[in-house]
Amino acid sequence: TERVVLQGVNAHAWLDEEGELSLKALLPLPMLGPAAPRMDLHDVTVQLHGDRKGARPVKVELSDVVVLNSPTIDGLCNKEITIRGSADFADKITAKIVTSNGATDIRATTGAVRFDRKLFEQLPVAWASKIRDAQSLRCIFDAGVSIFLAADGHLNYRVSASVHDGQFDHPSIPYPVSGIRGKLVFDPGGIVVEASQAHLGDAF
DSSP: OOEEEEESOEEEEOBOTTSOBGGGGGOSOOOOSSOOSEEEEEEEEEEEOOSSTTOOOEEEEEEEEEEEEEEOTTSOEEEEEEEEEEETTEEEEEEEEEEETTEEEEEEEEEEEEEOHHHHHHSOHHHHGGGGGGTTEEEEEEEEEEEEEOTTSOEEEEEEEEEEEEEEOOTTSSSOEEEEEEEEEEETTEEEEEEEEEEETTOO
């Protein structure tokens, strides 16, 4: 088989009792004979279900997923996966995942991500509890993620986010913060705020 094409894939996900994503139990997918050099998946829908009763799932729609398999001389299989799509909370999602000789390289970008109280309440409680202080945050931002996991387990990463507009209210501050704009970078060295601005209450 040289190529496998799947159309209209639907997947539902949730967190199990140990806090692991349910879809993880399906990985790695079983090998039914030699891997096809190419697999195309079109119109893939993934719905992440939270714990709150009546909450709508977070929906991610991937228009195209391409998997390229390259067998190695030692019997392993390197992979290159490219993803394009969108979500309830983002206008654009792109990613490229490369596994080669035991190492994994992930590059992803998201455009016009919208975070607000509605999305916060859709998340599984285990995830939402880790960002509890952000439940009153509303913002629109673009983000880029680079992750490299070496074959020996060493991890390196860089996350950059450009916030275009944000609002935040919290009992610990006297007035709401509005007009939040800026660029933040996260890496193993910490968090760097490269540029930022905001208004506290009616101040300018």
